Amino acid sequence: MSVTFKDVAELAGVSTQTVSRVTNDSSNVAEGxxxxVMEAIEKLGYVPNKGAQLLSRAKSNVIGLVTLDIGLHGVSLIANGIRRQADKEGFGTSFSVVIDPTFENILNSVRDLKSQKTETIIINVPMDKPSAEALVQQHGDIHFVFIDVPASTKVNTVCSAHYTGGCLAAQLMLEDKRENLLLITGPNDSSASLQRVEGWKDTLAGSTATIQAIYEGNWQASSAYLHTRQAIAEGIEFDSILVASDQMSLGVLRALDEFSISVPKQVSVIGYDDIADCAYFSPPLTTIMQDFQTIGQIAVELALDDSMDNRNSKKQTVNTELKVRKSTAIKEKSSYDKIAIQKLLADIDKLLP
Known part of the structure; x- marks a missing residue:
């Protein structure tokens, strides 16, 4: 039986992609x-197939990106960060947009990118652990990097410190004496959203504040707009809203304005992402900053790292930061004391004949 690329890769503990680069004398390989790889080739007596080498040289220097709709601000910023870093590395980018993030749709996108001879693919679509690991197993010749998967997933990952960001947002509301909160999350299939919500809940759990209602948004402003109107229509009492994205916060602000609810005097609002336009919302939005450029940069670096393969499961986390603007403020005390007024009226009633 002849020795194959796969045999060499397994012995050397690298990907078949790395073996290909070594046999093609690519400069983009660490010396170690x-x-x-060369020691494995010598030990196994592997003889490179010249025809295959010629074919491999025809492969384009392109990084694939499977992404959600780039009409979403955060998604587009990550895509732009990936594109800019790839360009610095001398690579192009090929995008495949997934509107409905089912496993089959993601799989079709991967197949499409593979047909373009793409060797590295970044996945910025929410995936659960079994699906992400199955994707890697099914396409062992592709070097994957994921951006929105559970922390325990055994794949290469780069993400923001979503949980920490959630904690920062909730802690600000507590410091501002807010007591009754609405939570508007992202989609429940997004690990990024779930981690933010976990940070909110864990921080609020040790306080006297109350979560009055939780609504699941879809990252679009319209979803948060409708949820906020629903909360108002149902008579839910709240003095603050934690929102899982700035784009959804825009919908929240519009709904509150339509009901003449003052921000932040009556209700504080905090978003998540720190997209460029949120500083120009009315009022300017307090939010949690994600460094989208760094996320894109690290994703590309991991994708092109020849010392990495899908079995290493390397994970990198990018810090988040609180940005305080004018949509949050310390809650003002009521201009009247309801209980005191009720007591006074009762006392007056007793004096009346």
Whole structure:
């Protein structure tokens, strides 16, 4: 039985992609990695197929990106960060947009990118652990990097510190003496959203504040607009709203304005992302900053790292930061004391004949 690329890759502990680069004398290989591959080739007596090498040289220097709708601000910023970093590395980018993030749709996008001879693919679509790991297993010749998967998933990952960001947002509301909160989350299939919500809940759990209602949004402003109107229509008492994205916060602000609810005097609002336009909302939005450029940069670096393969499961986290603007403020005390007024009226009633 002849020795294959896969045999060499397994012995050297690298990907078949890395073996290909070494046998094609690519300069984009760490010296230590090159040495391991060459030792494996010598030990196994592997003879490169010249025809296959010629074909491999025809592969385009393109990084694939499977992404959600780039009409979403955060998604487009990550895509732009990936594109800019890829360009610095001398690579192009090929996008495949997934509107409905089912496993089959993601799989079709991967197949489409593979047909373009793409060797590295970044996945910025929410995936659960079994699906992400199955995707990697089914396409062992592709080097994957994921952006929105559960932390325990055994794949290469880069993401923001979503949980920490959630904690920062909730802590600000507590410091501002807010007591009755609405939570508007992102889609429940998004690990990024779930981690933010976990940070909110864990921080509020040790306080006297009350979560009055939780609504699931879809990252679009319209969803948060409708949820906010629903809360008002149902007579839910709230003095603050934690929102899982700035784009949804825009819908929240519009709904509150339509009901003449003052922000932040009556209700504080905090978003998540720190997109460029949120500083120009009315009022300017307090939010949690994600460094989208760094996320894109690291995703590309992981994708092109020859010392990495899908079995390493390397994970990198990018810090988040609180940005305080004018949509949040310390809650003002009521201009009247309801209980005191009721007591006074009762006392007056007793004096009346």
């Amino acid at each position: 990695t090159r040495k391991k």
